[in-house]
Amino acid sequence: MVTHVLDGKSRAHLPRRPLAVSMAVVGEPGSAALAARMNGNADPSAIVHSPVLLILPRVQHETLIVAVPGEGRSTFPTGTTIHVSVAVDSAQDPDPDRAQLTARDVSGLSYLELATIGPDGDRLAVTTRLEDPEVPLGPLASRARAAARAVLGVDQVPDERQTGIDVRVDTSLSMLGSVRNGGVHAIMDIVAGISSVVSADEVPRVSLIGHRSVGLPAVDVTELAARTQEALLSSKFGVGFDPSVTTEGSVSGVRRMTVSITDSASGASLGGGDPLAVTVVVSPSRAALSSPEFVGAVVPPSPNGGDTSEFLLGDPEIVDQVVEAVLRPLVHNNGRLSGTVS
Structure with missing residues (x-):
């Protein structure tokens, strides 16, 4: 397995295969969900397996991955931190190549762009939208x-x-x-x-x-x-x-x-x-x-x-x-x- 940690304006390349976008949430259960968007609308090619797991079977265009408040909330509750990764979706490989985004405190936000995923030659490019690393505060x-x-x-x-x-x-x-x-x-x-x-x-x-x-x-x-x-x-x-x-x-x-x-x-x-x-x-x-x-x-x-x-x-x-x-x-x-x- 190769793990790419994306911080700042960084990019990683993964094999051109189906991808799984997963999110772990620290905070209230159900406080955050993933969404895939294309040209400002929901990406019809994405499969929503659960609020914290998206499957991208075939990436043929640039897709924007975002985090939104879960369960009808208007904003993320205080104390909500998300950990998002993009990995090759493979039942045969229990530890596939992945791109790991740095953890983000999203407390108070109503929406956050996480990364774009799109074709780049014979590979898929995962580019973080979290340009500035989170400053740890008291x-x-x-x-x-x-x-x-x-x-x-x-x-x-x-x-x-x-x-x-x-x-x-x-x-x-x-x-x-x-x-x-x-x-x-x-x-x-x-x-x-x-x-x-x-x-x-x-x-x-x-x-x-x-x-x-x-x-x-x-x-x-x-x-x-x-x-x-x-x-x-x-x-x-x-x-x-x-x-x-x-x-x-x-x-x-x-x-x-x-x-x-x-x-x-x-x-x-x-x-x-x-x-x-x-x-x-x-x-x-x-x-x-x-x-x-x-x-x-x-x-x-x-x-x-x-x-x-x-x-x-x-x-x-x-x-x-x-x-x-x-x-x-x-x-x-x-x-x-x-x-x-x-």
């Missing part, structure tokens, strides 16, 4: 990523529509409690999840704004929350937060959104006229949401004084609401991107 960031995918309707925003994220963290004295209880850490995890969808090619730029304003070194989204927390714990907190202060240089040709993290909606909530500026208020009060001028979300701390991340994981609908609110200006400017999955 539980809270993963939940935020799934929520962002549900809001935007895509696995990752196409390159030409990606949006960089600039984060400005309030370092006023009043923010110390939100740093110590993990509130800011939790919000940075949410930002990491959003960033992996809207700006996968660029990590967020983070500035600490207050008594002394400083830009933090760029780090991968997997370390974003932890590195920001470390910087905050070693910072000097002072008086005043001006979200218009920036430590970032300009980036030509890249659209950007600004996320201000503070414990007060005053000043930052109006976004300074920037249509892609939002404020995330870390506070037990939801008063900011009552203002028609406020653009953003409120993240409450744990009511029992525990870690904010653990609290949010115990009530994930709050995470979904925060993500939807943060992305609302982007959706307003772009619309939902469903149908352009990578």
Whole structure:
């Protein structure tokens, strides 16, 4: 047996024989199904053996293999990961040649293109559509990523529509409690999840704004929350937060959104006229949401004084609401991107 592992923009060749496309699903039973499409419609040559097994008896044209939510669902449930392989369908060979796609977390999506299969001379070419490998994230960031995918309707925003994220963290004295209880850490995890969808090619730029304003070194989204927390714990907190202060240089040709993290909606909530500026208020009060001028979300701390991340994981609908609110200006400017999955 030869196993080809497809990652990035890779392709594998299999013998020109009947193929079996199979899928293993980690998550709720029946949460995902396979489908074969040709020119946007169901491929009549494909035999649906079960929701997770397709047989392609004769591949004479390019066929697109997709994953769709199962059992009448509109989106894949949170925590759904799929493992898909394309193998020679042979009863005589228990271990045939196959192409293995990298596992994909499809939480929140309504559709995902997996691979194309088509003739290539005397062989069949299997080409992955999963151009960017999945970034492994922690539980809270993963939940935020799934929520962002549900809001935007895509696995990752196409390159030409990606949006960089600039984060400005309030370092006023009043923010110390939100740093110590993990509130800011939790919000940075949410930002990491959003960033992996809207700006996968660029990590967020983070500035600490207050008594002394400083830009933090760029780090991968997997370390974003932890590195920001470390910087905050070693910072000097002072008086005043001006979200218009920036430590970032300009980036030509890249659209950007600004996320201000503070414990007060005053000043930052109006976004300074920037249509892609939002404020995330870390506070037990939801008063900011009552203002028609406020653009953003409120993240409450744990009511029992525990870690904010653990609290949010115990009530994930709050995470979904925060993500939807943060992305609302982007959706307003772009619309939902469903149908352009990578």
